[in-house]
Amino acid sequence: MRDARRWTRILAGYAAPDHARSVVELAITALPLVALWTAAWFSFYLGFAWVSLLIAIPAAGFLLRLFMILHDCGHGTFFANSLANDWVGRMIGVLTLTPYDCWRRTHAIHHATTGNLDRRGIGDVDTLTVREYLARSWWGRVKYRLYRHPLVMFGVGPAYLFLLQQRIPVSLMRKGWRPWASAMATNLAIALIVAALAWLIGIKAFLLVHLPIVLLAGTAGVWLFYVQHQFEQTTWERNERWNLRQAALYGSSHYDLPAPLRWFTANIGIHHVHHLCSRIPHYRLSRVLRDHPELRQVSRVTLLESIRCVRLVLWDESQRRLVSFRDIRAREFRAAAPTPASPMAVRPR
Numbered sequence: 001m002r003d004a005r006r007w008t009r010i011l012a013g014y015a016a017p018d019h020a021r022s023v024v025e026l027a028i029t030a031l032p033l034v035a036l037w038t039a040a041w042f043s044f045y046l047g048f049a050w051v052s053l054l055i056a057i058p059a060a061g062f063l064l065r066l067f068m069i070l071h072d073c074g075h076g077t078f079f080a081n082s083l084a085n086d087w088v089g090r091m092i093g094v095l096t097l098t099p100y101d102c103w104r105r106t107h108a109i110h111h112a113t114t115g116n117l118d119r120r121g122i123g124d125v126d127t128l129t130v131r132e133y134l135a136r137s138w139w140g141r142v143k144y145r146l147y148r149h150p151l152v153m154f155g156v157g158p159a160y161l162f163l164l165q166q167r168i169p170v171s172l173m174r175k176g177w178r179p180w181a182s183a184m185a186t187n188l189a190i191a192l193i194v195a196a197l198a199w200l201i202g203i204k205a206f207l208l209v210h211l212p213i214v215l216l217a218g219t220a221g222v223w224l225f226y227v228q229h230q231f232e233q234t235t236w237e238r239n240e241r242w243n244l245r246q247a248a249l250y251g252s253s254h255y256d257l258p259a260p261l262r263w264f265t266a267n268i269g270i271h272h273v274h275h276l277c278s279r280i281p282h283y284r285l286s287r288v289l290r291d292h293p294e295l296r297q298v299s300r301v302t303l304l305e306s307i308r309c310v311r312l313v314l315w316d317e318s319q320r321r322l323v324s325f326r327d328i329r330a331r332e333f334r335a336a337a338p339t340p341a342s343p344m345a346v347r348p349r
Contacts, residue, residue: 115247
């Protein structure tokens with residue numbers, strides 16, 4: 001296996017975007033989304049709300065894929081021109097409820113600090129070490145357990161993130177006016193679109209058609225981001241031992257999804273390659289694996305294996321792996337259990 005530094009040189013050859021391909025990718029994502037959204041509304045209008053909910057599933061897939069194109073734009077990889085990337089990203093940001101410039105900034109921090117235990121907290125899933133968790137108060141542990149509960153992480157969490165948290169750039173309070181301009185401009189554009197559609201079809205129809213699509217897409221997006229770094233073989237290091245390339249290759253998963261899911265997620269599951277060279281457009285990532293099959297098994301997580309990732313919640317620095325709350329309870333129980341008396345110490349009555 002080549003070292004991570006050498007891989008970055010090899011992968012640089014895949015970084016150039018193909019403008020025609022990018023336009024096609026945008027069209028085959030946005031146009032079906034519009035068609036499905038219209039079909040969902042028409043079904044609701046005719047009184048078939050259940051059909052509208054069924055249509056929301058593929059529509060959410062296309063909305064998720066649209067967000068992945070925003071992701072490419074944020075890395076400057078969808079088009080060669082930075083203005084084209086930024087303005088396409090901003091427009092998609094309105095549709096995906098994501099202030100593009102704010103997201104791009106926090107995502108860049110995520111890439112620059114991934115796997116660094118001393119630089120956690122921006123653009124990632126909050127992860128405590130075992131020592132930090134055990135040092136917390138009872139209430140502190142309860143809050144972390146609630147945050148990590150699947151119903152919160154993948155249920156309440158996506159709704160909170162996309163509907164509320166991204167409306168105000170709290171995490172970028174001290175970064176000047178640009179994050180606020182991005183968030184407020186996105187909010188204004190969202191408000192205008194919502195007002196126009198509510199006027200055309202009614203607020204009830206709009207909410208019952210659009211909210212399921214947004215929430216399903218948001219949940220899928222949070223799940224993908226979770227599995228990309230929260231898997232058992234991932235790696236975290238303290239600052240003095242941390243290496244960006246090693247963290248990218250071994251701290252990011254290869255989420256090996258079935259072909260239809262790879263398409264809807266725009267190959268984002270090939271995340272170890274993406275972190276090693278974030279300038280590669282999503283439609284070239286699969287070619288990297290074809291040309292370099294040795295990368296297929298690095299940090300590989302299958303769809304079935306990914307379900308088990310939910311229980312991994314704490315980084316154990318001594319074992320160098322993610323562990324579950326159950327593992328910690330078992331360890332505490334063993335530590336509290338009395339040591340059996342030595343047979344030599346037992347005296348007969």
